[in-house]
Amino acid sequence: MTDQANTPVAKKLFIKTYGCQMNVYDSQRMAEAMGAEGYVLTEDQSEADMVLLNTCHIREKAAEKLYSDLGRLKPLKAEKPDLKIGVAGCVAQAEGEEIIRRMPVVDLVVGPQTYHRLPAMVRGEAPKILTDFPEEDKFDHLPARRATRRAPAAFLTVQEGCDKFCAFCVVPYTRGSEVSRPVERIMREARDLVERGVREITLLGQNVNGWHGAGEDGREWGFGRLIRALGDLDGLDRIRYTTSHPNDMADDLISAHRDVPQLMPYLHLPVQSGSDRILKAMNRKHTAETYLRLIDRIRDARPDIMLTSDFIVGFPGETDEDHQATLDLVAKVNFGTAFSFKYSPRPGTPAYERAEVDSAVADQRLQDLQALLTRQQKAAQEGMVGRTLGVLFEKPGRNEGQMIGKSDYLHSVFVDAPEAQVGDLVQVRIVGSASNSLQGELAA
Ligand code: SAH
Ligand code: SF4
């Protein structure tokens, strides 16, 4: 959707994004950077002049997907020798030149902190492999976000990297150490987005609530203060953020959930396990009890908040008792939804060499946990029926006159609203709950 007025023949770029929302955001920024080079996005890989795979390294399966996708690209490259194939993201960072060695069809490998140089790489004016952590800030070298038309909900990366070093996790190695973007840049990007019709912004970071920086008043701001400043931005109706670490939930952030009406009543707060022994082995630096007390304080500030989380089952050393402690924690908190994963040993992480839990046992634990989480998710959804909620329309539905939007709690809601347009934020009465969505009616 980039303005192409000055470019005679547009080349076509196909991007496939794996992994987390930060990759989704990075893919958009790479598309914008390539847009300035005359590339337009295509949904059809077979007509592409360039294919860019923006990869995830978090679990083995995620990383292996890259190689099966590259295998499938071989015939296309044989047919079209000029086709450029680029690998970006966290596998690019972790494996670097190994990717080209294993898959010679790949032309370029670019890490998450160097992708502002992608246009130069494509022009042949920069090395084919760029995976350093440069001193310069890539955001200073990317085109301003004014250039593109916007959907009503957008991502905005405010913080990158991680210094927490959980024993299972590759992120501190693939994304580097924690860096917060300056307030003034964040506010400028938010204003640009709002001017282009964005009404909801999700602030992104691997430890987004650990964001801090010098504020517009010259004082050191924490993340709560940043949210308050965004709450004062005219035209920005909804604010969300993800992902947070429990140890970075400062008082000012918790009270922002009470004070800032634009801040949606939804919080993703990964806990990983309910067993103190396992939390310690994971290097999470909190206990089940401190997590539960934190949840109490958050619910005191915002009683209607919906909580979601991430869990890992089968971490090395996990016993039946440890697993039961996780189920107990889940029962106590009552999550709106949650992601749960079977532990995947990742090369280079502290837990990699540790003895693994029997795979069948881990599978069973995952099933038990998911059954419980699914019951909670269903109950949370059904609890919405009868309530009137804000819904931001994001696209037309399949049926005539139907709109699909997101509720305050991030549920997808289908509404018959023939007069409505994408970008409308309306009050909707929830009348039904299906497996992965809600039905609503426009409130009078
Ligand atoms: N920065 C975020 C998210 C990290 S990755 C955070 O701290 O919460 C998203 C989720 O993937 C993690 O919360 C964890 O549940 C899961 N994950 C990370 N490494 C994993 C591994 N080696 N095996 C299985 N799941 C993993
Ligand atoms: Fe990974 Fe832990 Fe950092 Fe999250 S906090 S990115 S799980 S190391």
Ligand code: F3S
């Ligand atoms: Fe995956 Fe990298 Fe995100 S490893 S989860 S894409 S930070």
